[in-house]
Amino acid sequence: MKTEDLIRALAADSLAEPEPGRWVLPLVLPAVLVSLAGVLLVLGARPDLAQAMVSFVPVMRPVLSLALFGLALSAALQLARPEGRAALWPLAGVAAAALGLLLWAYLTTPAEARMTALMGRTSNICLIAIPILSALPTAALFAALRGGASTRPALSGALIGLAGGGAGAAVYAIHCTESSPLFYVTWYGLAVLAVALVSALLGPRLLRW
């Protein structure tokens, strides 16, 4: 087929596809709600949830997680356009805030209590639950952004994983009663990074175009 014939046929197809961001909300919102329902029904909310939402150190857990979700999603949306550049410094800001909190907790926790605070009692379930709760939001983001055209699919995948992991961590925080940043920055961080790593590996395959 000649190039001009192909052009003629392409021009005749005037049905529009949705914009790359069009499906994010309709897919991600139900996915997050399912994860939320999972936490509430299977694990249960922490009994002192209302109290935990108003004191600074525990509330930073959902705040940092949600910031990660929002900023990583916005960067992933920028990268969904072929010429897009993702601004990564806001994400570095979230990482710096988390590490700052970790350092602060290290300095203010007595030396003999640090190990107990770091290991907590629920690190295993945290490492399992966060990736499970992140799976659906991450899958929803991949499905929504498949219509995009990222020219850096591994980075796009990593950003999608960070966003999905942030959503999963925020939802898990409703259940989790571990209050030391030594615990939650470490284990939440590891769980979210694992989700991001897997997503980065899946990116080139799932976001191919």
Added chain:
Amino acid sequence: MTGTDGDWAALLRAALAGDSRAYRDFLSAVTPVIRGIVRARGFALGEAEGEDVVQEVLLAIHSKRQTWRPDAPVRPWLYAIARHKVVDAFRARRHALALPIEDFAEILPAEPTADPTERGDIEKMIGLLDPRAADLVRLIGLEGATTAEAGAKLSMSEGAVRVALHRAFRALARLRERHVE
């Protein structure tokens, strides 16, 4: 036929609003530029295979045209798509390209140099579509039928033709993805 970025943007905006004529003008205007990029970046492909890549880029522009922001310049978007597809094309043809073709130059039968814009890759992919969709793409592309004429010939409503054509190009884009892996 080239133009300023503003001309292209105006054409592409009209195209996205459903103006097929403007869309055809847009694709015709950018094709020489794409060909230039493909030749500059993918000179090892040769002229004929390069035209396959030009057609792949056009198909990619088509299937991803909604990723252009109507208030953004066209060139950075277009160049990013072209670069991405040229890299893809090299990946897909890596083994073929690793062959030092000069060594075989004397043995290879001299092919009649046909019109280099007449390319086979897209034709092969069209052949993989279901027969009705393939007929439709050929009717409109090769015979220059309008969607209404194609509908009359295949006894489909014009609306059904539009949907079928749209699905055909989506299927072609998916076939491309698998072809590269």
